[in-house]
Amino acid sequence: MGKLPVIEKLIEALGEHKVLSRQQAAERIANVYGKPNMLDVKALVLPESTNDVAVTLKICNEYKQAVVPQGGLSNVVNSATANAQEIAMSLERMNAIKEVDHINQFVEVEAGVILEDLHQKVKEGGFIFPLDLGAKGSCMIGGNIATNAGGLQALRYGVMRNLVLGLEVVLPDGTILNNLNPVLKNNTGYDLKHLFIGSEGTLGIITRAILKLNPAPAFFSTAFIALESFENSRELLNRAKVFFGDKLTSFEILWPAFYRLLTNESSGNKKVMPDHYPLYVLTEITGSHAAVSSQMEAFFETALNDNIILDAVFAQQHEDRKQFWQIREKIDHILVQHDPVFTFDVSLPVSEMEQYVATVDSELGRNFDTVYNYVFGHMGDGNLHLMINCGEGNADAKDLVEKIVYAPLQTIHSSVSAEHGIGLAKKKWLSFSRSPQEIAVMRSIKDVLDPNHIMNPGKIF
Ligand SMILES: Cc1cc2nc3c(=O)[nH]c(=O)nc-3n(C[C@H](O)[C@H](O)[C@H](O)COP(=O)(O)OP(=O)(O)OC[C@H]3O[C@@H](n4cnc5c(N)ncnc54)[C@H](O)[C@@H]3O)c2cc1C
Numbered sequence: 246m247g248k249l250p251v252i253e254k255l256i257e258a259l260g261e262h263k264v265l266s267r268q269q270a271a272e273r274i275a276n277v278y279g280k281p282n283m284l285d286v287k288a289l290v291l292p293e294s295t296n297d298v299a300v301t302l303k304i305c306n307e308y309k310q311a312v313v314p315q316g317g318l319s320n321v322v323n324s325a326t327a328n329a330q331e332i333a334m335s336l337e338r339m340n341a342i343k344e345v346d347h348i349n350q351f352v353e354v355e356a357g358v359i360l361e362d363l364h365q366k367v368k369e370g371g372f373i374f375p376l377d378l379g380a381k382g383s384c385m386i387g388g389n390i391a392t393n394a395g396g397l398q399a400l401r402y403g404v405m406r407n408l409v410l411g412l413e414v415v416l417p418d419g420t421i422l423n424n425l426n427p428v429l430k431n432n433t434g435y436d437l438k439h440l441f442i443g444s445e446g447t448l449g450i451i452t453r454a455i456l457k458l459n460p461a462p463a464f465f466s467t468a469f470i471a472l473e474s475f476e477n478s479r480e481l482l483n484r485a486k487v488f489f490g491d492k493l494t495s496f497e498i499l500w501p502a503f504y505r506l507l508t509n510e511s512s513g514n515k516k517v518m519p520d521h522y523p524l525y526v527l528t529e530i531t532g533s534h535a536a537v538s539s540q541m542e543a544f545f546e547t548a549l550n551d552n553i554i555l556d557a558v559f560a561q562q563h564e565d566r567k568q569f570w571q572i573r574e575k576i577d578h579i580l581v582q583h584d585p586v587f588t589f590d591v592s593l594p595v596s597e598m599e600q601y602v603a604t605v606d607s608e609l610g611r612n613f614d615t616v617y618n619y620v621f622g623h624m625g626d627g628n629l630h631l632m633i634n635c636g637e638g639n640a641d642a643k644d645l646v647e648k649i650v651y652a653p654l655q656t657i658h659s660s661v662s663a664e665h666g667i668g669l670a671k672k673k674w675l676s677f678s679r680s681p682q683e684i685a686v687m688r689s690i691k692d693v694l695d696p697n698h699i700m701n702p703g704k705i706f
Pocket residue numbers: 277278313314315316317318319320321324325336356377378379380383384385386387388389390391392393394395396397444445446447449450451452576577664665701704
């Protein structure tokens with residue numbers, strides 16, 4: 246008797262309820278960002294345990310069948326995109342959160358836990374899991390780890406890489422690599438978990454993780470600031486780092502076009518200050534004492550007297566804080582106002598940012614009659630986002646816009662991706678940030694762990 250087709254083999258091993266057919270999968274969305282597409286895959290596997298993942302990968306490896314891991318599908322670089330020859334595997338059913346370990350301050354989770362659900366769970370125990378991003382209602386911990394997500398509080402707590410203590414990963418041949426260690430220090434050879442953090446599903450499937458928790462800060466102080474110049478925002482950031490130390494949790498910069506669009510009538514957001522200022526900063530400090538608010542006000546009073554800032558508004562209550570953050574986070578509004586929008590997240594030294602944005606603006610202006618460039622981002626972490634439209638319907642502009650945005654980065658030791666990853670969308674530009682030797686080593690690691698190249702083929706390189 247001949248070999249069963251791979252789908253039948255998977256159904257035999259897992260049961261029909263865990264293997265959706267191409268038709269069943271086609272009823273589900275393939276992305277949460279941008280224009281919605283429906284899934285078009287050979288099949289969609291929905292494992293319920295690590296063992297299910299191992300069985301699936303073992304079979305797929307035997308058949309040299311490509312597998313695309315999927316979490317909340319909120320990536321913006323087509324890193325979880327699968328085609329009709331590929332099997333998608335969504336970790337959504339593996340969404341258990343174990344009890345919070347109060348003494349050692351960690352939590353063990355399955356990869357399909359939605360980030361916001363984790364926030365709620367650990368809050369009950371007086372903790373925070375500090376990764377915070379606009380897609381928190383849909384993105385999953387496995388996806389956050391596979392993309393080494395950054396987010397709004399990386400300035401204080403670091404990126405995902407800094408928040409993972411241990412991992413369980415299933416390798417392409419079905420081997421379960423258990424590194425679920427809850428300890429911070431573990432110098433016993435290569436720290437293998439770091440290979441998988443940021444690997445965009447190309448080396449294995451993350452099934453469980455042990456994550457570091459932090460005590461929930463009892464007090465927040467949030468301010469919207471207006472400034473005259475970028476130079477002043479740099480001075481403000483430096484002063485804030487010295488004055489607040491590790492209480493400084495976020496320092497987000499908003500160019501005026503971004504602020505104006507995100508507070509226009511159709512945005513649903515309230516203008517928290519006039520929209521004629523040259524630059525805005527949204528900043529937050531957190532701490533365990535009520536004094537954070539008075540410290541914040543004193544700090545900005547000095548900055549105002551020293552002519553570093555033009556204006557400041559402080560969140561008086563929770564609702565104000567929500568409104569402030571909504572202006573920064575509701576970036577979908579840009580997609581509603583323009584089509585197409587080309588989205589970028591670059592990383593560069595703060596000292597280079599002003600010149601960089603000016604260069605990009607000038608090149609865009611030289612090449613296109615109509616240009617909207619909305620610039621904002623995590624200035625405190627050296628990370629800017631650009632969302633660019635060069636005329637409605639002008640999808641052909643993409644290549645040129647990418648060249649304009651990425652070319653200046655090559656000479657200032659910067660990165661074409663601060664946090665979103667490479668996926669399919671940025672493959673072409675990887676060599677702007679990584680040397681041929683680095684890419685060769687990455688390829689060798691891929692060959693060792695995934696000799697049949699079944700894991701998320703074509704992504705990154
Ligand atoms: C509104 C909005 C705001 C955002 N803000 C931020 C931000 O501030 N910072 C930031 O870093 N990102 C941000 N993002 C991008 C995105 O939310 C992150 O990249 C997120 O971590 C992706 O998680 P996900 O579960 O949606 O993964 P998916 O999109 O499903 O997958 C992303 C990648 O991870 C792989 N993957 C998924 N699960 C697993 C697994 N279990 N094992 C192995 N590989 C896996 C996939 O194959 C793919 O390569 C934002 C996106 C949106 C739409």
